[in-house]
Amino acid sequence: MNLKPATLHSIDEVITHYPVKRSATLPLLHLIQEDVGYLPPETCEWVAAKLELQPINVLEVITFYPMFRQKPIGRRHIKVCRTLSCALLGGYKTCEQFEKEFNTHRGEVSPGGEVTIDFVECLASCGTAPVVLIDDDLHEKVDCAKAKQLSDQIKAEAKKR
Amino acid sequence: MIAPPKPDLVTVNIDGKEIAVPKGTNVIEAARLVNVDVPHYCYHPKLTIVGNCRMCLIEMGMPAVDPATKAPIIDPVTGKPKINWIPRPQIGCGTNVSPGLHVKTTSPMVKDAREGVMEFLLINHPLDCPICDQAGECKLQEQSTGYGRGYSRFVEQKNVKPKRTQLGPRVTLDDERCILCSRCIRFSKEIAKDDVLGFVDRGSYSTLTCFPGKQLANNYSLNTVDICPVGALTSTDFRFKMRVWFLKQTNSIDTETSVGANTVVWSREGQIYRLTPRRNDDVNDTWMPDSGRELFKSVMSADRLAATTHLDARVAQAAELFNLNASAGSIAVVGSGRSSVEEQFLTKKLAAALKASTQLVSRVGQGDQLLISADRNPNVRGALVTGLISKLPKIGDAPAASRSANGDAAVPIRTGGLTDLAASIDAGKVKVVVSIGEDLVAAGLTAAQLAKVSVVYLGTHANTSSAAAKIVFPTLSVFEKNGTFVNQQFRLQKFAKAVPGPQGATDDLIVLAKLTAAASSAAMASDLGSLWKLISAEVPAFATTSYAQLPETGILIDATPFAALPFVEGETLHYKPAAPAVALTP
Amino acid sequence: MAAPAQRRIIFQHIDEPGYSNDLACYVRNGGYEVLKKSVTRPPAELIDEVKKSGLRGRGGAGFPCGVKWGLVDRKSGKPIYLIVNADESEPGTFKDRYIMHQDPHQLIEGTMISCFANNVKQAYIYIRGEMPHGARILERAIAEARAAGFVGKNICGTTYSCDIFVHRGAGAYICGEETGLIESLEGKRANPRIKPPYFPAVLGLYQCPTIVNNVETLCHVKYIAEHGGDAFTKIGTPNNTGTRIFCVSGHVQRPGYYEFEAGKITMGQLLNEVCGGPLPGRTFKAVIPGGSSAKILRFGERFKGKRKVGAEMVDYDWGVDDVPMDFDSLGMIGTMGGSGGVIVMDDTVNMVEALANINAFYSHESCGQCTPCREGSLWMKKITTRMVHGQARNEDAALLKSVADQIPGRTICAFGEACSWPTQSFIAKFGDEFKQYPETKKAAKPVGAHELV
Ligand SMILES: Cc1cc2nc3c(=O)[nH]c(=O)nc-3n(C[C@H](O)[C@H](O)[C@H](O)COP(=O)(O)O)c2cc1C
Ligand code: SF4
Ligand code: SF4
Ligand code: FES
């Protein structure tokens, strides 16, 4: 697997946090995903070798946690909260707005590969519903107008690249 | 005499019946002891307890005690100790007995809980039992009639999962039938030490998978089929071949190695369909190797020996040969560690009558630390105990082919032990060799040595020795006769006849008895009952043993006379060698 | 009666202008003084203070913290671990987020005091995966604290050493359940463990004794170490000591987080005065008082019974508005204070659709280990989704109830209750709405109603 030196360094460091190597499974998967953008097929074997596990132990973990993905996604990841407090204030409409803006459906990569939109469960910011997590950043009170504004921003940033 | 120490016993009450059970017993096992069935799926006595199926829910309570005096509180109405029942059901598999524990397994709460679990297990399960291979052996089918609600309230779409996945060379998986009990995963991890199975995805979409690119190919893979409580894992070989309820079950022993795993032979109308393990907590628990399950296939093979002449004619022919070589040492008997105790006893009698030397063919391979031991003969201990041999046969040389073999290749089995015999043949001393099912060439004699002697061959299958033999007595396989073996623990275990032998084959005991009679001109018993009278009288270790009373799980016999011998076995399940195993040098 | 003023103990500095999440700011505000003092006290004394305080866990179950610490196996000779439960994923709950993002050192100080009291040498903060900034902030704060001698080797110059590492989850609600969390921290699927035998206090992380406490709980410990257990009992009400942070979301004018003395404010005061009441032109219909798994309350229903006030038993006759917001009062009326997440629904909400939303959450989050929860949660979701998007049948209400009744009390972990209580309580309180749903569906939706599933 082709990981950046900094990633490899972080990997070796994080393993030292635990008396049992296996505990580093989630941290390693996060680090690889941050580096590569997703978890490529060789991840299971690589992590297993690193942590002295069997590959199935890693696959079981990857598929249990929704944040881990085994396929590439768009350049930006838009996660719209689906759960009750957000839905009560229009979370579904917010999601549809994003879908319209990028001409795509939740769970899919938009044409051109700019974004992937996902519905996710409660992001623990229900007081500022509806909320949206774009990559690492939380956006609050995202009604349709704000969804449009955020989309425009993403599109503008894409143009600059 | 000192009384044996009493195990720590705990008295519990199950459905009103009091019983004392050892500490550490769980409620399912305790209930079993009073013939109360607590239905369960994920619990398996030989695997870790995970408590995930929730089928074994029971109602449980403890005697109430006065907080001040700690004295039990008596219910004024019944005059019996008052029981504080826990208001929610508990799992029987994960609940260990404690003094005074009260359990109800048929209360409304328990019935309701079971009905609920059954319904949940069935909503996403295909309802096509008539075409399922597990029909008749399915715990789900069994228990849904016993504990289910009997009709479906589920009108939604069932989950769709992969059908008919080949998990490995011998095991097929139907994920839609899987109830996610994780027995197969735990078995692979904990017992077979081959951690390749796991669940992917989550919740009701969890799916059993073998890691892509890997296979469930270890030599114990079929045990997952045995323990799968439903028809999710099936034997690719046995799948849909035969309905189990048509099959007859006969207890037997795995003859692959000196472990002596207990088995069941499943047959119908003289044909064997499969071998499965039989529980013996002191030997193989509930497991057996896949390789042992294949053994029945050679029963029907084309190279089975069959006699074309009458048995007595061949016995007379042999008697003539024996007469011509009557001087001590001109006949050699090659006994077998694959023969039963009774056969070995008669082999010894025959050798004595012929004033023949005796030797045993050794078969030594690599043990797998589970149920394959290094000694690939099932009954070398029997030959020692009966006195057929007094020391262990020499270990043969590694077969030529294996010397260049790479590290991963299975270590080949070394067959040998006949170096003394070879020398005697070369010296011209031995003129006749009586072989009890052993191929002399495979055991290390050269073709030239074989050509120098007259061979009398007793055996089941054709080989170089039977081809070269002057007289051949086709005999029976382990599935076609009764007898006993002594395994590596010095446990005497019996096997029984499952199917009749082929036309033209004779029970080994009859052949041996007739040959012995011919050599000594005195009649010799060949039925097990009479033979065991002789055996008990002559063999000290069997002095108090009788075949008829031998329990299905065998008995340990006195091993002290043999304690100093350099046995080849290393550690396996329920067996620790007295001395470190003899190392095999390549 | 006018609502009391907020009493901000834990949220003292949240949203305070000029307050930043670095060590310098924290120390300027008196930070780590309590830790410095605590490490000079006998650990047993600190545990006693916590016991005396009556502090109840803020993660959801409300279990007394001192009792939990008292259960820890200290004779095994094995190391004792402390895990900070920062998974904050019960829908409707959003309090730990602000502590970690805005005042991380408060959590670290509370954690170190708790570690010292319990002779813990290694602590982990298990933070949910969807808070990447939070994780970075905590990591930076720990590094600062380590450099300043508040974390790591020889804390505050003593011989006591204890480190903290941050461990990120990856999007699974069940990691909030303490034994699921432990499995996850061990690098596995977050399958909760059976208890017995795997009580964390005895056989927790790496089969060692382990304390799992919520973020907010540990911040309260800091307060207790500073002011004493007795002082803490003076805040709040008996058996519901200290403050509670209420996270109000849904259909109110001013959703947000509010810290009050426990039991000193009623639901009505909280929603009408503090949160400004319903949205214009709407009326309150229902409220879930303690995270989405708590049983729902219907405005208009009444709760009657006897309760203990001081030494006396007193009759009570409450509407939803009258219920004091504390563990015991909410428990008495058949629901729970849980994690403090108050979700408000007004008259635009159809209860079938709201339940369908909740059921979708629970079926998605069931770990799938045990049969009743795994199959029951998905079945309930399939029924309610079908009712909304497909055919709704008159018999569905009864079926839903019966399915839900087959789950709680029969599962490995309390998720079984969490996923069935919504259905049970929605049907119990809004049964008619479920029965009428086939008709309701045909009519136009109320103005302002949102799609919920
Ligand atoms: C399904 C489920 C989810 C939970 N989620 C959380 C959570 O997100 N955060 C939390 O602190 N406790 C959560 N808990 C409670 C924990 O299991 C545990 O009781 C708590 O962390 C103990 O801390 P406390 O005593 O300080 O409250 C959850 C419990 C269950 C059953
Ligand atoms: S395949 Fe069979 S043994 Fe394995 S988990 Fe499924 S039901 Fe259990
Ligand atoms: S109750 Fe649900 S979440 Fe808890 S262990 Fe069982 S399946 Fe998993
Ligand atoms: S419901 Fe959306 S953040 Fe909680």
Ligand code: FES
């Ligand atoms: S047998 Fe499965 S829970 Fe007990």
